Amino acid sequence: MGKTMKPLLAVLVALAAVALAACSGTAADRTKIRIGEVTRSIFYAPQYVAISQGFFKDEGLDVELTTTAGGDKTMTALLSGAIDVALVGSETSIYVNQQGSGDPVINFAQVTQTDGTFLVSRKKIDKFDWSMLKGSTFLGQRKGGMPQMAGEFTLKKKGIDPQKDLKLIQNVDFANIPAAFASGTGDYVQMFEPQATVIEKEGKGFVIASFGVESGQLPYTVFMSKKSFIDKNSKSIQKFTNAVYKAQRWVAEKPVDDITAALMPFFADTDKEIVKAVVKRYKDQASFATDPIVDEKEWNNLQDVMQAAGELQQRADYGKLVNNTFAQKAIETVKK
Structure with a gap:
């Protein structure tokens, strides 16, 4: 190789590296989203897949995951601004609504669709x-x-x-x-x-x-956030929902062994065969939602369950507490 070619090659390699970095983005370039999960559970497989397979990063997001241990604590963290997005049961958003919150908690991306x-x-x-x-x-x-x-x-x-x-x-x-x-x-x-x-x-x-x-099917675990946060960060919520949908499709399409491998970093203290058995059990009974839509029929089933338990003062307005626009756009735009 000629002497003049070596500097040129070095420049091309450097430019390629810069281009690659620009595509993937650094943590500093990505938008940070703080997630609070109600518990650490294999039940939430799509969330961990979205992290381990880089779907959040691909959307330009840097997620910080915290286990907030319990519905009350998770909702307190969300309402106080300690987290941006909560992964918790939809009933918590209804409880907040029953208390007359001026800033309702909105369900925007469903993760599980049965009891676990x-x-x-x-x-x-x-x-x-x-x-x-x-x-x-x-x-x-x-x-x-x-x-x-x-x-x-x-x-x-x-x-x-x-x-x-x-x-x-x-x-x-x-x-x-x-x-x-x-x-x-x-x-x-x-x-x-x-x-x-x-x-x-x-x-x-x-x-x-x-x-x-x-x-039966119901919006058992859903990503939700305060309406004020969604209104101010709609682009980030869309990217977040895109990543969730990518993960849901991945979980639906991949075999149990692949899903288990993707989850193991989050369950390092759990025997791999146990994780595998649990993934199979939840997958077989269709607990993992295959898209982020919070279905109205499932929402009504949820309220039937709450009503039967005597925990519902009055039925909550689906249109007020559910926003499916991000989920619908994700389904339409995420590449097949």
């Missing part, structure tokens, strides 16, 4: 019937939370009065429910993953039914 809990029995049951629960001690979820409401909705649908037909235990903290059941509390328990699969693999219980399947 399972019915676990202490003993193996070959032919389970819901009537078997009558007269038993049932370890349930926290009153007022979506898992509890979906659980009670299912029990009533199966002809069981949770207050009269069961010895219902609801005073155990969410994080302590698996340990309480493992130590002998309750004949049956309503439990999230991966704890249900862990209990099953340890031989301390058996998954016999899904509350997600029985309670």
